[in-house]
Amino acid sequence: MKVVFAGPSIHGLDNALLAACEMHPPAGCGDVLRAVGASADAIGLIDGVFESEPSVWHKEILFALASGVRVMGAASVGALRAAECHAFGMEGIGAIFEQYSSGERVCDADVALAHAPAELGYAPLTEALVDIEPVIARLAAEDWLGAEEAEALLAAARHMHFKQRTWNAVLDAAGLDKTRRPGLVRARRGFGLSQKQRDASEMIAAISASEPLVHADRHAFEFSRTAFFDQLQRQTPLKDPP
Template sequence: MNQKAPKTLVFTGTSISHEDAKDIIGGVAFQPPVFRGNVEKAVKEGYKLIGIIDGIFFSRSAVTHKEIVRAMEAGVTVVGGCSMGALRASELDIHGMIGVGKIYEWYRSGEIEDDDEVAVATNPDTFEPVSSPMVNIRETFNAAFDEGIIDKESCRLLTDLAKKTHYGERSYFGITREASREGIISGEKASELFTFCRDNETDLKREDAILVLEKVKELMSGEN
């Protein structure tokens, strides 16, 4: 690691644990999901490179656009992707925030727009997710279609059902069970689909979290 690497901080803990993140990148401070005031505090503490992966959406005030812009105006490099980072990067890349990952691209292109696409309910002590994010559900149902487990119309209806479900209550078990009740798919197909989702989830948020960490690592080494 370059000894002159900038003092670096990454906000995460939900899409990827601090322990797993440390296996990817060293010499970095990790803090829980970001909320309002955290970035401003980080700037005051002398951090010059900030990665935003996870953030608080509803239980506390979210990190503001102005807060991030002020950090960049003060010479701090800010990288975002995956969750709150993807949201803010899609809105602030024109101001210099660096966005990475598929979810960021979806937000930037307008393919998805709502905050609930990346929101999950979490364990308040560990920040681990206890519901499934909509972006993962979309990709996993698409994968089930590609595998021939569900047809295109069922995939659409299942995705719509998931979208209508409150973000904190989204789970593959709940969605497939409700789909069976509503006649979208049979009970047998619901069981088959649930097993596939449980064992083969496309964890898009984790994939994008890793991309953020890799980008931060690249910037720390001066290889950008």
């Protein structure tokens, strides 16, 4: 069984891409542990909760790896956890993972955004910085923006809280002439998938094609149990993730 935790990062993707995996909502604390208990042989972490309830613990990811489960991460909290747990065998996929893994990007909030509830397909309501930065760079490279305009937009986006970071808010904060906006919007739509969507797509394709780990492939490390992990395991029913 291949379990993938995802929400806003896969909004708008073709459902056919998701067919080979058992899809679940963004992961919270205990969900990876539940997936291991439900006999998952591969776990993909894309999106996770981080404010409304406790986030996925590194320790449960390490437990999954020590149990011989393949764990991949990309796009959002999955990219963060993959960069943090890569030395223990978690597999990171995509440009956002590479940015965190290399140290080019260090702020957790760069992947954060506000989104709609599950009933509305977790549709993004604001823009993650990891998505908005490459769009600004491409608009500048294709001469839709001048150098000073691009710098103003980047500065506005980087100083804005993720719950307020919409394109209109960034354009307003940067003082961009409103007559320029329709052309920028059309150009941006022509760029296709966001970086988060691209990385999520790449990870889902990779986990869909992956084979279960054999013993020789497992990353060797000693899993150290703690009182906190034991308590989490006692409090986490071993059933399918919600």
